[in-house]
Amino acid sequence: MSQDFISMLNEISEKWQRKWEESRIFERNPEERQKFYTTVAFPYPNSPFHLGHGRTYTTCDIYARYKRMQGYNVLFPMGFHYTGTPIVTMADDVAKGDKELIEIFEKIYEIPSSVIPKLSDPLFMANYFKEEIKKAMKELGLSIDWRREFTTIDPEFSSFIVWQFNKLQSMGYVVKDTHPVGWCPVHNLPVGMHDTKGDVEPEIGQYVLIYFETPFGYLPIATLRPETVFGAVAVWISPKDKYSVVEVDGKRLILSKKASFRLSFQLDLKEVQELTSEELQKVKAVNPITGREVPIIPADFVDPTLATGVVMSVPAHAPFDYYYLKKSKLELPIVPVVKLDNTDAMARDVVEKENPKSDADLKKLTELVYRTEYNKGKMREDVVDLVKPEYREELKEIAGKPVPEARKIITDFVVKKKLGKQIYEIMNKPVYCRCGNEVVVKILKDQWFLDYGNPEWKAKTKKLLSKMRVIPPEVRKDFEYAIDWLEKRACARTRGLGTPLPWDKKWIIESLSDSTIYMAYYTIAHKIKQHKLHASQLTLDFWDYVMLGRGNPEEISKSTGIDKSVIEDMRREFLYWYPLDVRHSGPDLIPNHLSFFLFNHSAIFPEELWPKGLAINGFILYEGKKMSKSLRNILPLRKAIRMYGADVIRIALACTVDLGSDANFTDVGAKAIADALRRFYEIVTAHYSGDVMGKPERWLLSKFNNLVKEVTAEMGELDLRGALNKVLYEMTSNVNEYFEMVRAEGREPNGKVMKRIGLEWTKLLSPFAPHLAEEIWHKLGNETFVSLEKWPTYNEAEIDVKLELEHEFVEQVIGDVRSILNVFKGTPTQVMIFAAGKGEMEKLRKAIEVTSSGGTLKNLMDQLRPSSKEEARTLQKIYQMVISMPETIKKMASYDIDEYQVLKENARYIEHKLGLNVTVEQFDENVRARYNKEALPLRPAIVVQ
């Protein structure tokens, strides 16, 4: 039963994990041997691991184990990422008694209720989950060198980050700039997704303000569609709010009170006067682009909290405007400015046609108009005639332009002429901070950025990418795109755990910025611990020498008090492991972490130390669905390992689909893997008493050698799915086939051959299912670790293609007989097989030759010149047969095979498989006459009685 087997798997897994740890075989130091250095993005311990986390680590481990068996000195280290806000936020939530979160911790992750209150301390949470994750990693059988473990808030690691940022700073890659962020006006803090109600990311976009002149000052209409300003025939204001006159950039602007509060976070503004909407309605406004004087009208649909609380009215292109203007019975013209194929005033058309009943209906129509005009609209040629004479020349080019281009032209014009400006707004507003206040946009001044837009830096990074191996190859273009697209990126925040920015300590270096070159830190992390070095000793000079070979170790030794030999040893160790050979990750990290990883390596390290490979794997679904808190379908990794066994989980996560695809973990799938492993175990550990070395043995060895050859190639390409399929399924069916073959000969499987194959086969399984492989390896009488054994090589001399083809031929004949039996009426007792004569093979070869070079039946006849009608008919049949013949059987024709002999030799096997008496004879004219059957080459005549 598979459950018993899984229990056994769990027992042996624990045993072998312990033995690996005791013998320290995965703790690697520099050696003469060639190295292989691989890493996975380190985990962020704000929850235990679930199934999905396991895939990348397992993929990396399987490849690491394979490389190790190939003779490389393999290093696979691990650390923990404490930097950033989510741990802090989550701890806060626990402190606040967040029911959902606590329920997930208790019910899904089965965290003891005595521990839960302690999780309100962020450091306790991080440490607790770190240990939890570490256990999961060990239980999964990952071959990690744990001596090198660290966390990103260790002071020693901080000294390394300080060094990195000093380097980036000196290269001019760190810049100061302003930056809009979501902001809570009460907390006075930036607000990210984790800080909002319902975990909504505040989306920040830009509105264009255009200043309409009034006697009180300028009315800044706010719009996402500045290109329609030519068609503005009125200005809407809100009757629900008062208006303030404020001074901005030396101009007087009129904003709703609420807007003025919100905008005070991004504009330097001073209130000078208060107005009611009634006072405003009494005056007129002048469109600064057209010079047209327009009325100011109150409207309920105007949201005084959005942007400036002032909106222009463009009835030709805005359904709200058309609808409410019509309702207001004001005689205002409709001025169309954007043309489509079938209309010039889409808003009017859709409102008339759809007859909206509510603001919600109007909103839908607005989206439709907006989308259609944006994608298909062009500016009318005559918009220029609407423009004030003094601007006409400069705006002439806008005529006929598609909407997106026109929008850019008018925006630039307005900003340049100071007829308006751009402001930021929360596009998905309202977004609320967890404290309940609505989030606004704040312009952060003096924010620190990493300037990924720097062209020189981009060029260097692209060069790095071009020299790097990327698996699967399709994702390379995602990286090219991401590198092109990245611009300035904020690299410091005001809260969270992490390393303070060295030259401006109120900022904490942000989590995606302090995790870009830490792979270099692993190479010497254990030495820092071993020599008990203090962070204060790890100076800029120290890191300059260890990482870049700059400076004099003697002087550094003096200034830091670290032994010169220790410093030099660390430099040597770094150079031994670096560059990184392969980094494994999920696709979510392509546009950020992995791209930053490339950028920072290209900046800091010389070309010969640039990373050499990236492998990107897909996600894990659970029973066809993405795991999520809301679906409550999270399966914790440690629980899954208990349920199915580590080896089963490894295979289910990493080997059921190809690398780049998402894998679906299912209960039945996992049990099927357990069954397959059990079959493997039973076959390999059984005792076989035969000693005959016959054709079946040679066939099996040939198959096995071929398999080793193919699997090795697939492992090299990280085609774990293909490799595992062959190792676990294909080989098992080969062995079963072999058992059939010897059974047909009435004998036992050959013990020596089975032992030899069992050992080699176990090695092939070992990267995938290391625990079971170790157990079998020892059961078979070995004292060593199979994890450290040499990966099997194939012996070309044992590959007998002809023998394999012969067997395939026999299988094909058996298949043919079966299909005849399927339609045979009555009870069959006897099968007669008549093989075609040897001479016929020549015709077949010729036919294959002719068809594969594109020839026709006529060409074949011309070449062979049949001497009789009979022969011509046979040729025709051969020709037809070749057209639908499998490649492998075609290939057989190129070997000198005596099919009569082959069938004769395999007659007992065929009998055994069919359970019927079988005779094999040469085909001749008598047979043709008697049974009215024809034997073609490799297609013997079959008669069932």
Place this chain on the structure above:
RNA sequence: GCCACCGUAGCUCAGCCCGGCUAGAGCGCCGGCCUUGUAAGGUAAAGCAGGAGAGCCGGUGGUCGCGGGUUCGAAUCCCGCCGGUGGCUCCA
């Protein structure tokens, strides 16, 4: 909206790059091996009725999302459409 990837058996997926193999694999499903009962005094079970955890043997299963086009020939190449998933910056 834009970009990327995907749509093949009941399910999970190969095959597509580079057109031609009988479109494959695993799981599932069905049948058999197994088992219980059933004839006249006993024995025997073809048939019939029922039971089966695994295993073994055999079998079943597909308008290749839809519509056009290129070609002697399309799951494969091209175009359009429909459906799904992910990404689109300060979030780890």
